[in-house]
Amino acid sequence: MSFAAGFREGLRDALPVMLALMPLGLVVGVAAVEVGLPIAQAIGMSYVVFAGIAQLAALQLIAAGSPAAVILVTTLLLNMRFVLYSAALAEHLRAAPAWLRAVMAFLTTDQSMALGSHRYGRFPERGAKVAYYLGVSLPIGLVWTTASTLGVLLGGGLPARLSLDFAVPLVFLTLWVVAMVRGTSPVWVAGAVAGGTAVVARPLPLNLGLLVAAFAGIAAGLWWEMRRGPAPRPGGAAVARRGDAP
Amino acid sequence: MTDAGGWGLILAMAAITFALRASFIVLQERIRLPALVRRALVYVPVAALAAIVAPAFVQLGGDVGLAQQVPRWAAGLVGAAVAARTGNMVAVLIVGMLTLWGVQALLG
Numbered sequence: 420m421s422f423a424a425g426f427r428e429g430l431r432d433a434l435p436v437m438l439a440l441m442p443l444g445l446v447v448g449v450a451a452v453e454v455g456l457p458i459a460q461a462i463g464m465s466y467v468v469f470a471g472i473a474q475l476a477a478l479q480l481i482a483a484g485s486p487a488a489v490i491l492v493t494t495l496l497l498n499m500r501f502v503l504y505s506a507a508l509a510e511h512l513r514a515a516p517a518w519l520r521a522v523m524a525f526l527t528t529d530q531s532m533a534l535g536s537h538r539y540g541r542f543p544e545r546g547a548k549v550a551y552y553l554g555v556s557l558p559i560g561l562v563w564t565t566a567s568t569l570g571v572l573l574g575g576g577l578p579a580r581l582s583l584d585f586a587v588p589l590v591f592l593t594l595w596v597v598a599m600v601r602g603t604s605p606v607w608v609a610g611a612v613a614g615g616t617a618v619v620a621r622p623l624p625l626n627l628g629l630l631v632a633a634f635a636g637i638a639a640g641l642w643w644e645m646r647r648g649p650a651p652r653p654g655g656a657a658v659a660r661r662g663d664a665p
Numbered sequence: 666m667t668d669a670g671g672w673g674l675i676l677a678m679a680a681i682t683f684a685l686r687a688s689f690i691v692l693q694e695r696i697r698l699p700a701l702v703r704r705a706l707v708y709v710p711v712a713a714l715a716a717i718v719a720p721a722f723v724q725l726g727g728d729v730g731l732a733q734q735v736p737r738w739a740a741g742l743v744g745a746a747v748a749a750r751t752g753n754m755v756a757v758l759i760v761g762m763l764t765l766w767g768v769q770a771l772l773g
Contacts (some may be wrong), residue, residue: 435754460671467679472717477678487674494678501685503709506698509689517691524690525683529717536710582765585737588721589744589761595714596748602711609708614719621720629716636712637705644704 429554448570
């Protein structure tokens with residue numbers, strides 16, 4: 420598969436995600452202005468941090484007058500999942516030179532990870548995986564930064580009663596349901612335990628509930644897998660799931 | 666917060682976030698993963714997604730009233746059904762948002 424074809428395929432898969440990200444980008448931009456960040460910082464944050472959930476959390480903490488240390492630890496905790504994503508994607512993106520891997524690492528998001536894990540089973544060649552990943556993640560990055568810039572410029576002008584920010588949980592819901600539907604029984608266990616734990620652990624400080632729940636789900640999935648018998652596939656195909664084969 | 670302090674915070678957030686993302690993608694085999702961790706990676710996406718999704722729809726106790734929760738539950742259930750049947754994100758977004766607005770309007 421040519422680079423252009425892989426890129427196009429990624430772009431096509433990213434389109435719905437791009438649509439869905441616009442409201443969240445707008446919300447983050449508006450929030451940054453409302454918290455009182457100067458325009459340049461409000462815009463710049465989305466370009467250099469590029470992590471919506473952590474940005475929203477940081478803005479809330481800034482509004483509450485939290486010290487920088489708390490904001491940075493929260494950023495670390497909320498973004499710890501990127502280490503796991505990075506590990507899962509590393510092998511697939513190995514074909515690229517170091518500078519391009521750095522660019523792709525910067526562009527890693529929940530969405531690009533989800534789309535990657537959704538589709539990588541279909542790309543046997545490493546070069547095609549890199550093209551596909553860039554096709555997914557570059558447009559997502561572009562939409563994110565553009566939407567949040569628009570949010571900053573619009574300020575508080577968007578009608579809150581449209582609840583456009585609800586598009587964000589709907590996106591994650593879709594990705595989760597699809598992962599569950601395609602998954603094997605340890606995947607169902609992991610998804611169910613993580614979800615249940617997240618609901619119960621939500622009152623934990625610093626948004627720790629998210630991390631606790633994710634690790635509980637992962638542990639439960641592993642436990643179920645070992646209980647059930649042999650591992651499905653060795654680590655190399657870590658994110659390739661049943662149903663991805665062409 | 667001062668202007669310089671604000672930029673300092675933003676850049677520190679950016680550095681932390683990039684280091685986490687770059688870990689394995691940039692350094693590759695220079696970081697070794699134990700076999701157990703490699704097997705655990707299969708469950709990372711579904712567990713992280715569930716941990717993000719569930720609290721957005723189900724909030725026990727606390728400060729959120731039923732009038733705010735019910736439209737989200739309805740939209741979540743309808744959206745999940747559409748997602749399971751079609752796997753089509755745009756369809757889920759359209760149906761989900763329409764359900765949210767519809768139930769909000771019904772509850773006045």
